[in-house]
Amino acid sequence: MPIPEQRDLGATRGVLADWLASRLGASDVSVSEITGPSFTGFSNETLLFDATWTEDGVPRTQGLVVRVEPTRHHLFLDPDFEFQYRVIKALGEGTDVPMPPMRWYEPDASALGAAFFVMEKVEGRVPADNPPYTQSGWLLDEAHPEERRRLVESGVDALCRIHAVDWRALDLGFLDKSQYGPTGIEQQLNYYERYLEWTARGRALPVAEAALEWLRANVPEQREIGLCWGDARINNQMFDDDYRCVAVLDWEMVTLADPMLDLGWWLFLDRHFHEGIPAPRMEGFPTRDDMVARYQANTGREPHDLFFYEVFAGLRFAVIMARLSALLAEFEILPVDN
Known part of the structure; x- marks a missing residue:
């Protein structure tokens, strides 16, 4: 269940576009409407969107997922946010465990107010917690x-x-x-x-x-x-x-x-x-x-x-x-x- 703290998703689109431009070496990055939970959850906030840019003269579009470290509250005793990034990256690159491809980790909180990492979006469906998958869905x-x-x-x-x-x-x-x-x-x-x-x-x-x-x-x-x-x-x-x-x-x-x-x-x-x-x-x-x-x-x-x-x-x-x-x-x- 989310807490009553809402991120300005319109402003976040511009921030992410600028941040991605520096990572991609592109000047024309645009970010689609952000979906997913617009409220900061009790664990890691998740932002889903498509990024579009030009690479070597060819238009590129990539679905991306950003997970943001919680700052005002912690569900777990030792959150160890960076550890999640390191594990996902290691498993994705070095094993046959099905993982979302990891792209970047940003420890600087100046962009989104906290550290975050970026993964490629994987298409599929997840059995729901709420309402429980055994009751509907x-x-x-x-x-x-x-x-x-x-x-x-x-x-x-x-x-x-x-x-x-x-x-x-x-x-x-x-x-x-x-x-x-x-x-x-x-x-x-x-x-x-x-x-x-x-x-x-x-x-x-x-x-x-x-x-x-x-x-x-x-x-x-x-x-x-x-x-x-x-x-x-x-x-x-x-x-x-x-x-x-x-x-x-x-x-x-x-x-x-x-x-x-x-x-x-x-x-x-x-x-x-x-x-x-x-x-x-x-x-x-x-x-x-x-x-x-x-x-x-x-x-x-x-x-x-x-x-x-x-x-x-x-x-x-x-x-x-x-x-x-x-x-x-x-x-x-x-x-x-x-």
């Missing part, structure tokens, strides 16, 4: 059961590609948050405990606190460290007309941990959008066992301790939603005692 209203199955299976396949990445070879070690302890589950638990404290600010959050206590008492053996997307779900993937994943989006939660962190989150969010909404399970959607089996077949990795990682997903989700509720209250969208 193209996936419910237009897709046939076999197309829904293909979509979810393609999404799982993209997740498997992420978990096949050699993060060391791509120099992604900067994702290690050593200030929270050793890389892996201990670091993750420490991070979310601090995130919970930061979010609660003295309020009692008994369910989240009980979940954290259970997790601390049931930590599984550390098996491996891999690149984890963090927010692994079909709502953060773009699909083409054939219901196949063409881009993995939203890397705000990217981290280094056991890949089961992602698989547990994937399974938890699948349950959330069906059982938690609640909504009937969409016809054609693979079952939990189907998705786990496909993951194992694709990766050769035997899933383990999934109950633990699904509980951990529930804690992570609760902390993020508590922080979001606090922001909504701060901006008087929800009552303070919500």
